[in-house]
Amino acid sequence: MAYRLALSNQKGGVGKTTVAINVAGALAARENDVLFVDLDPQGHGTEGLGLDDAYDAEPPSLYDVLLDLDSRSLINALVREHEEFDVVPSNVDMFSAEPKLTTAMRSRERFAMALDELEHDYDFVIVDCPPSLGNLTDNALLACRNLLIPALAEGTSIRALEILFDQIETLEQGYGVDIRDVGLVANRVETDGEATEMMAWFEDTFGGRIPVWEVRKRVALKRAWNEGASIFTHREDCDMEDAFLDVAAHLEEVAG
Numbered sequence: 008m009a010y011r012l013a014l015s016n017q018k019g020g021v022g023k024t025t026v027a028i029n030v031a032g033a034l035a036a037r038e039n040d041v042l043f044v045d046l047d048p049q050g051h052g053t054e055g056l057g058l059d060d061a062y063d064a065e066p067p068s069l070y071d072v073l074l075d076l077d078s079r080s081l082i083n084a085l086v087r088e089h090e091e092f093d094v095v096p097s098n099v100d101m102f103s104a105e106p107k108l109t110t111a112m113r114s115r116e117r118f119a120m121a122l123d124e125l126e127h128d129y130d131f132v133i134v135d136c137p138p139s140l141g142n143l144t145d146n147a148l149l150a151c152r153n154l155l156i157p158a159l160a161e162g163t164s165i166r167a168l169e170i171l172f173d174q175i176e177t178l179e180q181g182y183g184v185d186i187r188d189v190g191l192v193a194n195r196v197e198t199d200g201e202a203t204e205m206m207a208w209f210e211d212t213f214g215g216r217i218p219v220w221e222v223r224k225r226v227a228l229k230r231a232w233n234e235g236a237s238i239f240t241h242r243e244d245c246d247m248e249d250a251f252l253d254v255a256a257h258l259e260e261v262a263g
């Protein structure tokens with residue numbers, strides 16, 4: 008079965024989508040068969056991979072797969088080919104998923120049930136989460152049970168991570184499952200005092216238990232995004248490739 012990984016942090020703009028695209032790109036560059044799923048109603052990942060048409064497409068979309076239990080095998084028909092990996096795009100209808108799921112049965116298990124229907128046997132499924140804690144993020148965490156945390160090297164991350172871990176504990180207790188954090192990516196790191204202090208905090212807090220990677224602020228990451236790809240197929244070299252390749256190698260290891 009595919010190793011499923013959610014990238015989550017309810018804080019917006021920390022690099023979930025950027026890290027998700029480039030981790031997926033690194034895994035693909037290392038010859039893995041990868042599926043990228045955009046679970047964010049805003050569809051930044053979908054757009055960042057050049058699939059704007061899918062975002063605006065008529066139903067059925069991921070929304071229908073999540074909302075209608077009988078439609079969950081439709082996920083196979085949603086899979087789009089990207090030059091590096093396959094993609095299940097988000098759709099503008101996903102904005103209605105959060106409120107509609109609230110009253111649905113097994114509302115937090117819908118995504119897991121849909122992934123179970125995938126006919127293609129991927130090595131990795133990488134899930135980009137919305138910038139909020141709610142039903143969609145709970146669905147991603149329960150379906151993946153493995154979490155990669157992108158966070159900014161800023162003081163505000165401390166509280167954000169506390170809130171995220173509280174939610175994980177609630178889900179673990181409520182569903183009797185284990186959700187493993189497999190690593191933390193400090194993203195958009197600059198060379199100021201606050202970043203240095205926060206890198207030390209990440210190391211102290213997490214370093215003994217999980218890897219902490221550092222991805223610096225690089226305009227090449229933005230330019231690759233604008234071209235609909237990860238830095239691994241983007242024509243310009245980026246010195247952050249090694250960081251993402253390290254993440255990929257670690258994921259291969261924990262995936263067994």
Ligand SMILES: Nc1ncnc2c1ncn2[C@@H]1O[C@H](COP(=O)(O)OP(=O)(O)O)[C@@H](O)[C@H]1O
Pocket residue numbers: 018019020021022023024025026051138194195196222223224225226228229232
């Ligand atoms: N390491 C980085 N260097 C430069 N820009 C970055 C980096 N990581 C993210 N960005 C930019 O920051 C913005 C927010 O990143 P994004 O991945 O969309 O965050 P999130 O998905 O957590 O909301 C985007 O414009 C993205 O291009």
Ligand SMILES: [Mg+2]
Pocket residue numbers: 023024025047051052135136138
């Ligand atoms: Mg995002």
